[in-house]
Amino acid sequence: MSETSDRISWPSGWDLAAQGLLHPVAEFKGHPIRRRHAWIETSVTTQAAATLLGWPAGKFEVTAERRGLSAGALGRFPRTAVEGLRE
Structure with missing residues (x-):
C-alpha cells in the first residue's frame, strides 16, 4: 500500500469495487458510503489544493x-472552488 497526497493506493487487483465484486450496502456514521466517496473524488486536501495552484x-x-x-x-x-481561486 502506498500513500499519495490525496488517497491511498492499493496494489493492483485489490480494488474489489472496481472489479464489481464489492458493492456498498450500508451507511457509515450515518452517511451513505457512495456520497462519501463522491466527495473524496471531487475535493482536495489543503496540501493538494496548494499543489494544484502551485x-x-x-x-x-x-x-x-x-x-x-x-x-x-x-x-x-x-476542487472547483479551489480552481476558482486562481482568478
Missing part, C-alpha cells in the same frame, strides 16, 4: 480564508 500551503490557507472558502467534510475543499 502555491505554498500557507498562501492557500490565507487566500481561502480571505475569500470565504472553508473546508467541508473530512477537512477537504471542493
